[in-house]
Amino acid sequence: xxxxxxxxxxxxxxxxxxxxxxxxxxxxxxxxxxxxxxxxxxxxxxxxxxxxxxxxxxxxxxxxxxxxxxxxxxxxxxxxxxxxxxxxxxxxxxxxxxxxxxxxxxxxxxxxxxxxxxxxxxxxxxxxxxxxxxxxxxxxxxxxxxxxxxxxxxxxxxxxxxxxxxxxxxxxxxxxxxxxxxxxxxxxxxxxxxxxxxxxxxxxxxxxxxxxxxxxxxxxxxxxxxxxxxxxxxxxxxxxxxxxxxxxxxxxxxxxxxxxxxxxxxxxxxxxxxxxxxxxxxxxxxxxxxxxxxxxxxxxxxxxxxxxxxxxxxxxxxxxxxxxxxxxxxxxxxxxxxxxxxxxxxxxxxxxxxxxxxxxxxxxxxxxxxxxxxxxxxxxxxxxxxxxxxxxxxxxxxxxxxxxxxxxxxxxxx
DNA sequence: TCTGGGGTCCTAGGACCC
DNA sequence: TCTGGGGTCCTAGGACCC
Numbered sequence: 001x002x003x004x005x006x007x008x009x010x011x012x013x014x015x016x017x018x019x020x021x022x023x024x025x026x027x028x029x030x031x032x033x034x035x036x037x038x039x040x041x042x043x044x045x046x047x048x049x050x051x052x053x054x055x056x057x058x059x060x061x062x063x064x065x066x067x068x069x070x071x072x073x074x075x076x077x078x079x080x081x082x083x084x085x086x087x088x089x090x091x092x093x094x095x096x097x098x099x100x101x102x103x104x105x106x107x108x109x110x111x112x113x114x115x116x117x118x119x120x121x122x123x124x125x126x127x128x129x130x131x132x133x134x135x136x137x138x139x140x141x142x143x144x145x146x147x148x149x150x151x152x153x154x155x156x157x158x159x160x161x162x163x164x165x166x167x168x169x170x171x172x173x174x175x176x177x178x179x180x181x182x183x184x185x186x187x188x189x190x191x192x193x194x195x196x197x198x199x200x201x202x203x204x205x206x207x208x209x210x211x212x213x214x215x216x217x218x219x220x221x222x223x224x225x226x227x228x229x230x231x232x233x234x235x236x237x238x239x240x241x242x243x244x245x246x247x248x249x250x251x252x253x254x255x256x257x258x259x260x261x262x263x264x265x266x267x268x269x270x271x272x273x274x275x276x277x278x279x280x281x282x283x284x285x286x287x288x289x290x291x292x293x294x295x296x297x298x299x300x301x302x303x304x305x306x307x308x309x310x311x312x313x314x315x316x317x318x319x320x321x322x323x324x325x326x327x328x329x330x331x332x333x334x335x336x337x338x339x340x341x342x343x344x345x346x347x348x349x350x351x352x353x354x355x356x357x358x359x360x361x362x363x364x365x366x367x368x369x370x371x372x373x374x375x376x377x378x379x380x381x382x383x384x385x386x387x388x389x390x391x392x393x394x395x396x397x398x399x400x401x402x403x404x405x406x407x408x409x410x411x412x413x414x
Numbered sequence: 415t416c417t418g419g420g421g422t423c424c425t426a427g428g429a430c431c432c
Numbered sequence: 433t434c435t436g437g438g439g440t441c442c443t444a445g446g447a448c449c450c
Contacts, residue, residue, distance in 0.1 A: 037418055052450090053417050098421095098450045180423090182448050215424055216447090244419060281442085291416060297443055335419090402418055410420040410450075 004139055004163050005107040005116050006232070008146035009123060011083055012134040012155045014100035015076055016042035019069045021132045031067045032059055039071065039406055043155055073405035079131055080409075086126050090119055095232045099409050103143050105232045117160045124158060141166060143230050144223050148177050166226040171198030178223055185212060200224045238412040241279070242337030243267040246402075249289045249330050257318060257334065264336040265311035267407075269304070272338065273371075273378055275414040276345075278303035279338035282310065284317040289330025296321045303342055306370040307377075310338065341414065 011017065015033045020026045020042065030045035032038045038059045041050040048063035060066055080099040087094045090113055093105040106119050113119045120137040127135045134156035138149025145161055148170070153159040161169045175197055176186045188211055194200050200208065201224035209217030222228045243264040250256060261284075272278055280303045287293035296317045304310050314336045322328070 034418090039418075051417095053419085054415090055417055058415090058417080101450075180448065184447060213425065238421070240421070242420065246418060283443090293445095295444060299442065333418095337421090407419060412421060 003107065004141045004161060005105055005110070006140055006143050006146040007087075007104045007106060007116065007120055007123070008138045008140075008143065008150040009083070009087060009102055009104065009120075010136050010138075010150045010154070011080070011100040011127075012136055013040065013043050013046070014080070014133075015040035015071065016045070017133050018072065018075055018079055022072060022075065023069075026067065026069070029067055030063050030065055031069055032056070033069055033071045035068055035070070037402065039402070071403070071406065073403070073409060076409055079133065082131055083127055083133065083135065086123055086130070090123065093232045093234060095234060095236065103146065103232055117158070120158055120160070142226055142228055143232070144179055144228050145170065145226055147179060148173065151177055167201075170224065170226060171196060171201060173197050175200055178220060180216065180219065180223075185216070188212065197224050236413070238414050239341060240337050240339035241268050241271050241341065241411075241414055242283075242335060243407070244285065244333060244335030246333045247331055249332055252322065252329060252331055257331070258315065260334050261314045261318065261336065262307075262311050264334065265314055266307045267404075268336055268338055269307040269310045269374065270378060270381075271411065271414060272305045272341070272344075273374060276343060277341050277414055278305035278344040279342070280304075280340035281338065282313045282317065283337045283339065284314050284321065285333070285335035285337075286318055286321045286325075286331065287333035288325065288328040289332055290328075291332060293333070294321050294325065299340065302367075303340070303344060304338070305344055305374075306367060307374050308370045309367060310336070 016031055019031060019033060026042075028044065029042070030048060030050070031042045032045055032050060033040040034056065036056050038050060038052055038054045038056060040052055041059070045059070045063055045066055048066075050059045050063050050066065056068065076099060083100070084094065084096050084102050087102055087104045091104050091106050091109045093108070094102055095104075096102040106113070106116050109119070110116065113122065116139045120139050124135055124137055127133055136150045136153040136156060137158050138146040138151070138153055138161070139159070140146040140149050140161040141163055145166055149159040149161050152173070174195060175181050175189055178197060181189070189195070189200065192203070192207075192211065194203060200220060205217060205221040208221055211217065212220065219228070245260055245264060247260070280301075281297055281299045282304065283295055283297040285293055285295045298313065298317060300313070304313065318334065
């Protein structure tokens with residue numbers, strides 16, 4: 001690894017920066033996107049301890065001058081895409097990892113644009129000039145190190161780790177800057193007196209593996225010596241799709257569970273259908289009033305993409321969970337996820353409905369009929385918008401804490 | 415610090431097969 | 433009577449990331 005051609009580009013406090021760009025009077029002020037829940041905070045707000053996921057009132061208590069803004073979700077998508085496109089003007093080797101963050105390998109384009117550090121500076125300039133947004137970039141020989149470099153560069157900075165200086169750069173830094181070290185791992189390492197990446201590097205890999213498990217131990221030991229060459233992956237598709245809904249604290253009640261699961265199943269299944277996919281494993285998560293959560297899963301013989309079937313399977317799973325935890329009185333969250341996703345060849349729309357065995361049972365609606373009904377709904381929504389048609393009981397449910405537009409920003413390509 | 419939503423990966427145990 | 437090994441799939445839970 002004697003070249004440093006990997007870039008990691010990361011828009012700073014992205015949603016909040018977009019709001020400050022759209023309304024310059026917000027510049028330099030502590031702002032939070034959201035209302036009941038903080039979806040994103042500006043640096044000025046973060047300085048007070050405000051962060052994403054925090055309840056609005058708690059944020060207001062921490063930061064009395066905090067300004068709440070509603071959120072321009074379409075703008076986030078548009079500007080995020082535009083920033084990634086600027087990377088793409090330099091190289092096709094771009095791996096986007098979220099709406100506001102991507103890796104790029106510029107090894108093949110230095111003859112056109114100059115050394116990686118020059119390219120990184122050009123990218124930052126273009127994002128500033130064309131989009132009026134701050135962006136930090138790290139340049140290094142590996143993805144992981146480039147990512148750490150961009151973190152160190154924040155806000156609105158550039159850090160280049162020259163070949164040969166990697167370990168000297170890495171070792172004084174705290175372990176929690178490593179990808180994969182969160183609160184639990186940090187605490188476990190700290191018990192052993194390990195707080196810097198250098199201290200981790202000097203611990204025996206066997207000891208680290210005993211502490212954190214084989215895979216995590218091996219990986220972190222490799223990272224600590226910058227021996228983790230991962231390739232840029234330009235086409236990454238998700239292996240699962242899910243949706244969840246926080247409920248506050250509600251008494252367990254069948255009708256409310258039904259409605260919530262319908263809505264979640266609709267979100268997940270329509271995404272699958274839009275990509276011609278279906279999944280065999282259905283997992284539900286139930287979080288109780290005491291915030292303890294339980295998952296339950298089933299793998300089906302046939303993949304599902306029909307809303308009604310997914311909803312029914314999910315209801316059965318949730319019922320089983322509730323039977324097993326009959327002491328619980330309240331729910332705080334329900335979630336559905338579908339995995340084992342596979343291509344679902346487009347079914348012949350003109351196939352006679354009676355072909356499905358299920359249809360021979362009196363009163364049963366066949367899987368095929370359900371899929372056809374879903375497709376009709378999908379078409380109407382494409383023409384007239386998502387809210388134009390849906391399950392009536394669900395369409396009325398407008399009191400969700402997070403807007404669907406915000407959820408969509410986090411969805412990954414299936 | 416218990417607070418939102420969409421994801422990934424790992425571990426461990428059990429079932430089942432050869 | 434319990435002795436051996438390897439592989440795959442499934443489920444539940446945990447940690448982590450943005």
